[in-house]
Amino acid sequence: MTAQTMTAPEPPLAMLVELTHRCPLRCPYCSNPLELERRGQELDTAAWRDVLDQAAALGVLQVHFSGGEPTARPDLEDLVEHAAGLGLYTNLITAGVLLDEARVGRLSAAGLDHVQLSIQDSDPAESDRIAGYQGGYRRKIAVAGWIRAAGLPLTLNAPVHRHNIERLEAIIALAVELGAERIEVAHVQYYGWGLKNRAALIPTRAQLERATEVVEAAIERLKGVLVFDYVVPDYYAHRPKACMGGWGRQFLNVTPSGKVLPCHAAETIPGLAFERVTERGLAEIWAHSPAFERFRGTDWMPEPCASCERREIDWGGCRCQALAILGDAALTDPACGLSPHHDALVALAEAESDREPPAFQYRRMTRPEPVEA
């Protein structure tokens, strides 16, 4: 063990809680794994309460209730109330379609701090087509109104790709109209179902540049009205993003069955065993799990990262992307212009985005499961 890994890491800032992988929508860019966990594998209410207790004791400050669709769990209010009681900041990441006004009120009363509502497009028919769910758009608009009426701060999550990128102006206008305080314009990242559908989703470089102009102009125009988070697609980037703020540095992710991951896509990496919070304490996993230790810090880095001045800024980029593109999670993220594989990545993005997009392969369970609130 190195000197670095013997030092206990700082506590994580945030925990993403995937309460369930069930979701009525079928977004082709969903970041959930291709092998979705089933209802029978999900932790029960008592187990999730225990996870929240452990997180607060570990020093986590924020809990993001996510999925799948977290509102498919009838105990969501109970868990929000429990987390709020522990002093945790609570955020709900939802597609919204299972919510009604009364439930939004109950979540607010339970102590929910913030809601991130996803929107697929500003065009109702296109929104429903992308989500693979009829009537979703209409429902989301109503849900946004109930969220604001309950006094909850609203962020609109807008994943962007070649099927909606030309309507980015209208999507931003919709966020203002709905009373959102923040919008996350996030170019789709190619993990999970997004990777499977990359050829259908990836925009051209010209589309990306135009989208960036639209966002930059809107940031100026909407100062004091709407705050922007802008996530660019890695494939055209010059330097990679600090994926999850660095492996095992700021975030942890708990899957519906209780597996603890450094990021939601980490299970794609072969050879890493992820422990369950039902079998080992959260603090122990965070500090000592071999899977968290594997890429934490800088000791694992190959060249050019090992001697690069940005190694503690972007932490070598994304391990899951290195695996997905190069077949080896321990290489420099090919999104980095200093990677010997960067040009090949750009060529791949340009070739795929120039072709007619293939049909979506919608997200699905191998065998469908009922979803109800």
Ligand code: SF4
């Ligand atoms: S990305 Fe779409 S399919 Fe995946 S969990 Fe969110 S709403 Fe459901």
Ligand code: SF4
């Ligand atoms: S070489 Fe590694 S550390 Fe340097 S910028 Fe690229 S990915 Fe980041």
